[in-house]
Amino acid sequence: MKSVYINSVGSISSQKTFDNSEFLDEIISYEDSVISVVNPNYKEFIPPAVSRRMAKGVKMGVVASKIALQDANLETVDAIITGTGMGCLKDSEKFLKALIDNDEQFLTPTSFIQSTHNTVGGQIALGLQCKGYNFTYVHASISFESAVLDAKLMLENNEANTILVGGVDEIGDYTTSLHKLINHVKPEKISSTALLQSKTEGAVYSEGANFFVLSNEKQASSYAKIVAIQTYNTLGSTKINEIVSVFLNENNIDIDDVDIVVLGNNGDITYDYFYNELCVGIFNTTQQVYYKHLCGEFNTASSFGVWLASKILKTQKLPEAVKLNNVQASNYKTILLYNQYRGENHSLTLLRKC
């Protein structure tokens, strides 16, 4: 079985992450309950005529994938696997609103055509003329992890050598207004630095695209090795500390071997206890890192976590802004990521320096 490496990254997020020569050199602070991304100059990557027809999510996905390809020094890949929790929200909302408001008349197909969940994956394939394997996973907060798991399986068995894997979600105004009704979005505007001190339900909603070239061949520019990834639809009656211990044990890793644990805290008082239990539990002496105060919450926000962990492993730098506690460490070799959303769809991802 072959090993699997993260050979490149491409990120569009609420921070200025699209430039791979930087690593959170400047932190952008927000005070809101819904935040957007820092846009790269899309025209540098997509012809304006093509770009105009693309909704935000498609544009972010296509450009993030191009940045990842450039970073890996590749023209194309063997396969494309995308994760998106909500799919092409803007076009779905547009078509749905038009059909309801106009009583099913005068509809044009454009937004329907682009509303399917696999639009990003399809558009990347079209742009690259990549006729290989092309999948799209749409399972809430493990959409991205499903894509990584699939790619890992394929690379380990040598069914492909290079795979573009990414997570992408866009904000849709109608959907956000619905999620405000049911308190999934925070009722108050909150400052990024105070996110975890929040005493309310819900999260700061956001969007973003993080793409990676995964390969079974290491190259000089490689960021990390993907040791293991596992997802859980529910935890049943088992506590998170036990779930993580079993996972590490199955992968022959001691808790002390974990140099950094990257957690998906989003400041929701109802669900952050999963992370808090780990912080006071098995990882109470481990360097703890969080990131959703930087990128916000969306179904594929955990792909930003993988971007962050990849950058830490490659640069061996740990930005102050992401530290939850302060443990002196000089060498970052092993990073564990844990994420869940609203108590469901938990994921554990284990990365190692390569």
Added chain:
Amino acid sequence: MNKGVAITGMGIISAIGNNVEENYTSLIEGEIGISRISKIKTNHKDSIMVGEIEFTNKELEQQLNLTPDNNYSRTALLGAIAAKQAIENARISDINSCKTGLISSTSVGGMDMTEAYFYDYFEDKATHKYIEGHHAGDSTQKIAEQLGIEQSFVTTISTACSSAANAIMLGARLIKSGQLDRVIVGGADCLSKFTINGFKSLMILSDTYNTPFDENRKGLNLGEAAAFLVLESDTVVQAENKKVLAYVKGYGNANDAYHQTASSENGDGATLAMQKALKVAELASNDISYINAHGTATGNNDLSEGRAILRVFGNHVPTFSSTKAYTGHTLAAAGAIEAVYSILALQNNVVYPNLNFKTQMKEFSITPQLKLKEQELQTVMSNSFGFGGNCSTVIFSKKQ
């Protein structure tokens, strides 16, 4: 690596039957499920025909013993019914007796509720429970709960009309690699105004019964359905002495990389998918006994698919037919529906007729099977193609 991927159970609900037996009877008797729409209020009711499931949501909720405060979309209801049938058919009493996963697929998810309460959400708190049910993964989470699957690999695929074929493919790969011992795979999609109007605006809905591979085909009929298969490893099959219905022998996925919605003229993606599936199955093209074609009855699909079949099979095109005339095009569920039909074909050594066909297409000379045919079958190839250029092929076989 496990060698075989055994299918040990299946469940289905579609416009031609509420379980496997009813679906098979309809297929054999040429009973189609296409009619005027009755459960969705749409302006297009007199200009379209659909494959609708007879039960109302309330009836489906009762069958699942759900309490009135449930927030199941119709997609989730149909999916749960079909998945439970599959588990029962595979005679699984303890779902967590081995490493079990669930891979479902859908294109509309909970869109039926979102479109019904689009503005009501802001007026009526009682409707709020459906907001969380919109996203595609919701129906899958509910199916997992219905089956008692916990702490497991549960995911959802959405690659438009090829989705369920891809769910079967991923499930087979996870069994082969030993990551799972058992996996329930399939898909569910209900009818919705969203898809009706979407396909209507693309002008590919027929105003009458759909006619796959016919020269004068006018487009597709939308249908709703759900189907699931239970896949198990050799080890589980041996240990539990399981009855095997058939095997997943091969699979292939490729992208047409041609257009967001249209298939390329010569079916590049479809050709690649069929070729890859043959390679994985270690079969030659002349080993295929029957092709259950995607055959949606749109001008574009049937021409592109037909040409791709000719490219793969040359002068030896096996018996082929599309069953879309029976069920309509059930979108994300189609690959699972037709997987059940392919397995039934293998078990009973029959090829279903391609109904409603009258006139030979002029672009090529291949003709689908027009009458029910008894034929010894060893392998069945099933095609599913979708928007985004997604092309998938799965090969089912009698023997490992």
